[in-house]
Amino acid sequence: MAKLVVVGGSGKVAKLFSSLASKHFTITSLVRSRDHFDAIKQAGATPEILDIENAGVDELKRAFEGAQGVLFAAGAGGKGGKERTKKVDEEGAIKVFDALEQLSGRKPYLVLISALDTRDTSQKPPAHYTEKDIEGSKKVHKAIGAYYDAKLVADQNLSRRTAFPWTIVRPGSLLDDDATGKITAGQTGMGSITRGDVAATISALFDLALQGDGSAPPAAKGLAIDMIQQGKGKDVPVREAVEAAVDKREGSLVV
DSSP, X not given: OOEEEEETTTSXXXXXXHHHHTTTSEEEEEESOGGGHHHHHHTTOEEEEOOTTTOXXXXXXXXXXXXXXXXXXXXXXXXXXXXXXXXXXXXXXXXXXXXXXXXXXXXXEEEEEOOTTOSOTTSOOOTTOOHHXXXXXXXXXXXXXXXXXXXXXXXXXXXXOXXXXXXXXXXXXXXXXXXXXXXXXXXXXXXXXXXXXXXXXXXXXXXXXXXXXTTSOOTTTTEEEEEEOOOTTOOEEHHHHHHHHHHTTOOOOOO
């Protein structure tokens, strides 16, 4: 089976992802404390110690050796203020990008978890946003601006990378409700989505990208895919939504 490495494996989405993807992939989950080892093992992954805040690029490079895919799921989670958010969500992500670039041979496929509406708010909002979307955008950026600032720098940095294949997933506000199995993906307005459905979306992306021996280039390369749940019968099964977004090359620009 293809090997995946999860950076920030102790998070809720990361553990849900490992539970799904461990049926098809061998997963190494990088965490900063042994306190998380039991939960990681229960999710079907193999835990290893690596603190993204303090790890160097060489350490990350060694962790990625032999992997066909990497999931960046690390996040400060609002703990430690602006400084720690920058250190994890921005600088930690960029160290991962640097490590992937330095690997020899075929590069792993990276999926980066970002956030819906990560953008330069000094510019006009996306043309497809409704007035309700614009108001929702203002509220979330006012509430957690430091988080969005860090995510934007990381997304912009990744958008300039060509040495390895990558996809950005941009979920709406995260819910702990049970997964529905259905989403709206591609280019969306503001909204929310369950963590379980985000995990299923990421699993579907790796399935599409790493079929067979893991050597096929991912069709989703270079996309930033928005994800929400609209309800009222408007959503479609996760796999179908992901495949449609990839086939149509439908996503958001990183700006």
